[in-house]
Amino acid sequence: MCRATLCLAILSVGISCTIQAQRPPAAAKSLEILKRTYPHVTAKRYVRAPADSAWLLYADSTEVGTLEVAFQGDEVVYMIFRRGVGGVSWKQWEINKLHDVYHENLLHEDRPGEKYDSSLLPQINAAVITRKDFDAKALISGM
Numbered sequence: 001m002c003r004a005t006l007c008l009a010i011l012s013v014g015i016s017c018t019i020q021a022q023r024p025p026a027a028a029k030s031l032e033i034l035k036r037t038y039p040h041v042t043a044k045r046y047v048r049a050p051a052d053s054a055w056l057l058y059a060d061s062t063e064v065g066t067l068e069v070a071f072q073g074d075e076v077v078y079m080i081f082r083r084g085v086g087g088v089s090w091k092q093w094e095i096n097k098l099h100d101v102y103h104e105n106l107l108h109e110d111r112p113g114e115k116y117d118s119s120l121l122p123q124i125n126a127a128v129i130t131r132k133d134f135d136a137k138a139l140i141s142g143m
Helices: 003-021 028-034 092-102
Strands: 040-043 053-058 066-072 075-082 116-121 126-131
Touching: 028 053, 028 066, 075 092, 092 116, 092 126
Parallel strands: none
Antiparallel strands: 040 053, 053 066, 066 075, 075 126, 116 126
16 A cells, blocks of 8 residues: 555544544533533543543633533533633632523523532632532542
């Protein structure tokens, strides 16, 4: 096999693997809700159990920051909100407001706090919303 054919074969396999690795979760509708604020989406390679997919979302403005969200099927396991460049520490009322924004359409709660907890992780200066059966301390391990 000539080098050009071999390179083309490797390239096509690489592209198909990339497409499969970045397949949207069963919760594609959930990602669409988040893309209103964070339009740029990248698949994460490392997924914390029990999640089966994790995504990093970026806003157009660096001031807004990033959001990491993990799904188990179509259900959110955790969300990590990080401030952008020069961002200050989160206040609890801001975290509560985030939870209020997403509790119905994304988290499927009748009232905030029914299925998910929201808090500050000061070790990584991030606001987090986690499913009640998920230990938020797992988010800081390995950092």
